Amino acid sequence: MTEVEPKIVAFCCNWCSYAGADLAGVSRLQYPPNARIIRVMCTGRLEPEFLLRALELGADGVLIAGCHIGCCHYISGNERAQEKVAMTSELLDVLGIDKKRLRLEWISASEGRRFAETMQEFVKDLKALGPSPLKGGAE
Amino acid sequence: MTKIEKIIEDAGAFDCVECGKCTSLCPVAKLNPNFAPRLIVVKAQAGMESEVKSDKDIWSCVTCEICNDMCPYKVNFSGFIQRMRAEAIEMGNSPLCSEAGAIHTMQRLTGKGQKQNRLVWLTNDLRVKEKGDVYFFTGCSYQLGILFKDRAAELKKVPASVVKILNAAGIEPVVSNDEVCCGHDLIWSGNEAVFKDLMKKNVEMIRATGAKTVVFSCAEGFRTFSLDYQDFLGDLGFEVKHISEYLLDLIEQGKLDFKESNVKVTYHDSCRLGRHMGIYDEPRELLKAMNVELVEMPSIREKALCCGVNAFANCSEVSRKMQLDRLLEAKGVNAGVMLTFCPKCLIHYNCLLSMEKKPVELENVELVVGDFSNFIAEQLKGATEKTSVGHENVGQVGNVSNSEAENMKGGE
Amino acid sequence: MAETMSSVLVIGGGIAGIQASLDLADKGVIVHLVEKEPSIGGRMAQLDKTFPTNDCSICILAPKMADCFGHPNINVWTMSEVTELEGSRGNFKAKVLKKARFVDENKCTGCGDCLEKCPTKGLTNTWEQKLTTRRAIYMPFMQAVPRVAVIDPENCKFLTEGKCGVCKKICKRDAVDYEMKDAMLEFNVGAVVVATGYDVWDPTSSTEYGYGKYPNVFTAMEYERIINAAGPTHGHIQRRSDGGEPASIAYIQCVGSRSLKTGHPYCCSVCCMHSTKESMLAREHIEGIKTTIFYKDMRACAKGFNEYVERAKKDYGVEYVNSDATVQGQTEAGNPIVSFDVGGKFQQREFDMVVLATTLVPSEKNVALAKTLGTELDEFHFFKVRDHTFEPISSTRPGVYLAGYCAGPADIPESVAMGSAAAAKAMEDLIQRKVFA
Numbered sequence: 001m002t003e004v005e006p007k008i009v010a011f012c013c014n015w016c017s018y019a020g021a022d023l024a025g026v027s028r029l030q031y032p033p034n035a036r037i038i039r040v041m042c043t044g045r046l047e048p049e050f051l052l053r054a055l056e057l058g059a060d061g062v063l064i065a066g067c068h069i070g071c072c073h074y075i076s077g078n079e080r081a082q083e084k085v086a087m088t089s090e091l092l093d094v095l096g097i098d099k100k101r102l103r104l105e106w107i108s109a110s111e112g113r114r115f116a117e118t119m120q121e122f123v124k125d126l127k128a129l130g131p132s133p134l135k136g137g138a139e
Numbered sequence: 140m141t142k143i144e145k146i147i148e149d150a151g152a153f154d155c156v157e158c159g160k161c162t163s164l165c166p167v168a169k170l171n172p173n174f175a176p177r178l179i180v181v182k183a184q185a186g187m188e189s190e191v192k193s194d195k196d197i198w199s200c201v202t203c204e205i206c207n208d209m210c211p212y213k214v215n216f217s218g219f220i221q222r223m224r225a226e227a228i229e230m231g232n233s234p235l236c237s238e239a240g241a242i243h244t245m246q247r248l249t250g251k252g253q254k255q256n257r258l259v260w261l262t263n264d265l266r267v268k269e270k271g272d273v274y275f276f277t278g279c280s281y282q283l284g285i286l287f288k289d290r291a292a293e294l295k296k297v298p299a300s301v302v303k304i305l306n307a308a309g310i311e312p313v314v315s316n317d318e319v320c321c322g323h324d325l326i327w328s329g330n331e332a333v334f335k336d337l338m339k340k341n342v343e344m345i346r347a348t349g350a351k352t353v354v355f356s357c358a359e360g361f362r363t364f365s366l367d368y369q370d371f372l373g374d375l376g377f378e379v380k381h382i383s384e385y386l387l388d389l390i391e392q393g394k395l396d397f398k399e400s401n402v403k404v405t406y407h408d409s410c411r412l413g414r415h416m417g418i419y420d421e422p423r424e425l426l427k428a429m430n431v432e433l434v435e436m437p438s439i440r441e442k443a444l445c446c447g448v449n450a451f452a453n454c455s456e457v458s459r460k461m462q463l464d465r466l467l468e469a470k471g472v473n474a475g476v477m478l479t480f481c482p483k484c485l486i487h488y489n490c491l492l493s494m495e496k497k498p499v500e501l502e503n504v505e506l507v508v509g510d511f512s513n514f515i516a517e518q519l520k521g522a523t524e525k526t527s528v529g530h531e532n533v534g535q536v537g538n539v540s541n542s543e544a545e546n547m548k549g550g551e
Numbered sequence: 552m553a554e555t556m557s558s559v560l561v562i563g564g565g566i567a568g569i570q571a572s573l574d575l576a577d578k579g580v581i582v583h584l585v586e587k588e589p590s591i592g593g594r595m596a597q598l599d600k601t602f603p604t605n606d607c608s609i610c611i612l613a614p615k616m617a618d619c620f621g622h623p624n625i626n627v628w629t630m631s632e633v634t635e636l637e638g639s640r641g642n643f644k645a646k647v648l649k650k651a652r653f654v655d656e657n658k659c660t661g662c663g664d665c666l667e668k669c670p671t672k673g674l675t676n677t678w679e680q681k682l683t684t685r686r687a688i689y690m691p692f693m694q695a696v697p698r699v700a701v702i703d704p705e706n707c708k709f710l711t712e713g714k715c716g717v718c719k720k721i722c723k724r725d726a727v728d729y730e731m732k733d734a735m736l737e738f739n740v741g742a743v744v745v746a747t748g749y750d751v752w753d754p755t756s757s758t759e760y761g762y763g764k765y766p767n768v769f770t771a772m773e774y775e776r777i778i779n780a781a782g783p784t785h786g787h788i789q790r791r792s793d794g795g796e797p798a799s800i801a802y803i804q805c806v807g808s809r810s811l812k813t814g815h816p817y818c819c820s821v822c823c824m825h826s827t828k829e830s831m832l833a834r835e836h837i838e839g840i841k842t843t844i845f846y847k848d849m850r851a852c853a854k855g856f857n858e859y860v861e862r863a864k865k866d867y868g869v870e871y872v873n874s875d876a877t878v879q880g881q882t883e884a885g886n887p888i889v890s891f892d893v894g895g896k897f898q899q900r901e902f903d904m905v906v907l908a909t910t911l912v913p914s915e916k917n918v919a920l921a922k923t924l925g926t927e928l929d930e931f932h933f934f935k936v937r938d939h940t941f942e943p944i945s946s947t948r949p950g951v952y953l954a955g956y957c958a959g960p961a962d963i964p965e966s967v968a969m970g971s972a973a974a975a976k977a978m979e980d981l982i983q984r985k986v987f988a
Contacts, residue, residue: 156809
């Protein structure tokens with residue numbers, strides 16, 4: 001039986017996590033290719049709508065990766081992201097979508113390894129959860 | 140007959156004599172020089188289809204139905220707008236949706252067929268059934284309470300309040316985890332296809348419970364089931380009642396007891412409950428039966444002011460001004476609390492009240508906009524929990540605690 | 552049989568009833584003209600001028616009223632209403648209740664001495680549209696026919712408490728008779744003409760016009776009394792709030808009419824013309840006054856009417872705006888703010904005064920009267936005609952004919968024409984020697 005590969009949409013902030021992802025690549029660290037990375041200048045730009053829409057359009061999981069708290073290039077953008085993600089997570093729970101499909105990580109520009117590990121973990125978790133219930137999968 | 144001609148005919152818009160009374164009474168036309176109901180109907184009658192469909196101002200109408208109510212020829216302007224919006228969407232004319240469209244997405248997501256978790260608010264002390272005569276349609280109040288944590292957190296308490304009240308009257312309502320959004324915002328933002336899908340799911344699910352009466356707290360859900368669902372499906376096979384009329388019957392039978400109250404409230408007739416459905420007396424009689432002092436604002440009943448936003452689309456300075464007008468009326472009668480049955484009105488008024496830079500006229504004004512059902516629950520004899528008056532998070536931007544943030548990372 | 556063959560009952564002493572009575576009487580028919588008010592004259596007596604000639608209304612009406620009253624063949628019964636009508640075409644027996652006037656019509660000369668001495672003042676004067684008050688003993692209006700005083704039994708001190716009696720003492724002709732009783736009259740007639748006219752609708756319930764809320768919003772009939780030289784302000788156009796002269800007047804058409812919402816979906820047929828007339832008269836009364844008429848459609852269809860409207864625009868500078876309008880507020884000075892729509896844009900303008908062209912409705916007494924007469928009413932409570940095309944003067948009961956506004960919207964010339972037509976129809980019945988079922 002072939003396993004269906006989970007589709008991940010990853011919102012990465014330009015200054016930290018996107019650079020971190022780049023570092024993972026340059027360092028030839030292996031991680032599964034399930035994610036489509038969308039660069040934003042700051043995770044603070046993210047709206048709950050993006051997260052929900054990604055899931056509606058077929059993502060099995062959504063990753064939000066930003067700078068560590070206190071290190072945001074725009075001072076407090078990541079704090080805003082934290083609030084938005086918390087709220088979206090609560091909403092997803094009520095909608096019947098597992099909170100684990102929404103993952104918030106702080107990854108700095110030097111943490112290429114952390115980026116790769118996050119990806120590996122996320123894919124593993126999503127495989128365990130199965131396809132998104134919005135695509136007809138059971139939750 | 141073309142599709143547009145059918146829309147005009149169904150709305151009775153061929154009867155329009157272009158008198159302009161609608162425009163003279165329209166709260167949006169007063170503030171937006173590009174919008175006039177009369178002009179839109181005249182253009183449609185003249186066959187200027189694409190002009191009407193591509194007009195951005197088709198989204199400026201707040202569908203308050205003041206025009207419908209006052210038109211000498213009973214033209215159903217709001218119905219006309221509703222159908223034209225579906226045509227507009229097909230042409231690529233979309234509104235600017237609030238919160239980037241998150242609310243509509245949330246509403247669509249309820250109906251994708253996944254097993255939801257809608258009854259999280261159901262605590263052990265609340266008694267409900269899976270099959271029975273009375274179905275309580277919970278709607279999206281809880282979900283909206285999550286989305287608008289900073290402005291309307293009390294909405295999360297509405298479903299529990301309603302069950303509490305019904306339980307106190309000896310009724311165990313049916314609630315279902317398989318309920319989906321009633322689709323109100325979707326049909327009013329031109330998305331007929333998803334609306335019909337949600338409608339069918341809801342009606343089939345309710346019929347399967349055997350319910351004879353469906354009770355609503357939300358004004359919009361009530362209107363949608365009563366009018367839009369029946370427009371499409373005819374007789375639904377069950378009665379649709381608003382909680383205000385339902386509770387009055389119970390009170391008459393002596394089934395509900397209330398505490399003494401010394402708060403002065405004013406009641407806001409939201410458009411969907413008032414002008415759309417004609418329910419004006421019941422909430423007032425409820426307050427009377429509860430011995431709550433009611434002070435009336437100058438513009439009430441058919442003349443009630445609209446909160447300025449329709450289906451979470453096209454919120455603008457016009458909306459702000461309309462909200463301000465209403466709150467100033469409440470301030471003018473020295474009401475401490477303004478009650479409403481519509482969760483949208485509650486969100487919009489609290490949105491204005493919680494602005495960092497409030498309009499000058501609202502500074503230092505002690506006014507709370509509260510949910511009527513929460514208020515009733517809290518006024519039940521023996522109720523201890525405060526739900527609406529003095530609830531937390533009004534006027535503050537919500538803060539997520541660090542521990543909650545910790546739980547976000549890596550899942551549970 | 553001779554009596555029935557030569558007399559006709561005319562119900563309603565307005566212009567239609569007066570015309571019918573005169574036509575019949577001139578041909579030798581005995582007419583019993585029954586009028587519920589203390590004077591004949593009807594609505595036309597309340598107007599200032601008539602369109603499209605701008606003739607003085609009472610000036611052209613009063614001679615006819617006098618003719619009626621003085622005509623040897625016409626019996627004018629005021630304060631009277633029909634209570635029963637039995638029989639059939641050509642042979643009716645009518646019972647009429649004549650309420651007591653408490654003043655002897657044969658003795659009173661209309662000198663007016665009693666009117667000044669009555670101590671009970673401040674009573675509602677409905678004839679003057681409540682713009683002024685009257686006393687317990689009063690003259691219906693200056694040109695009343697018969698010019699005989701009448702006592703209001705509910706408010707007269709003597710009739711209610713046995714006190715006062717001043718008017719009786721003052722009257723040099725001993726015309727006041729507190730002992731007068733209601734009388735029951737019986738007439739044998741060959742035909743009946745119904746000409747009960749209309750009532751003016753009260754626009755208070757249409758709150759979008761602010762009547763009753765904003766003092767400077769008037770009904771058209773109030774305005775007619777105001778510009779009338781014999782009216783409560785002696786012809787001076789005065790605002791209700793401060794008695795000041797307006798520099799601008801807005802006339803709003805179709806107030807209550809052409810509306811499914813108010814239950815009067817018909818067009819009252821006269822107000823486009825009367826607002827035009829009223830705005831022309833305003834210009835004659837006040838130099839430089841700006842008048843604006845807000846209309847849905849300009850219904851100026853009959854002979855000379857369109858020319859009249861054009862004359863108003865050209866010679867009197869009346870502004871016509873094609874939009875319905877509402878009054879939703881007033882300024883601090885009490886000037887009503889009129890909201891309307893021009894070219895798809897919301898507009899607002901301040902006016903010193905607003906006149907509402909309120910619709911005209913069938914008399915509320917029509918329901919009871921129709922039952923008494925055995926005739927049908929339509930869904931608006933106008934008297935129903937036998938056939939719209941070929942029998943527009945006949946009611947649904949053979950032998951009972953209709954004239955004027957009671958059968959549907961009609962202006963003065965139309966009402967006069969219908970009065971004459973009804974008289975002719977009634978004559979037919981009298982001339983025919985057979986009795987029809």
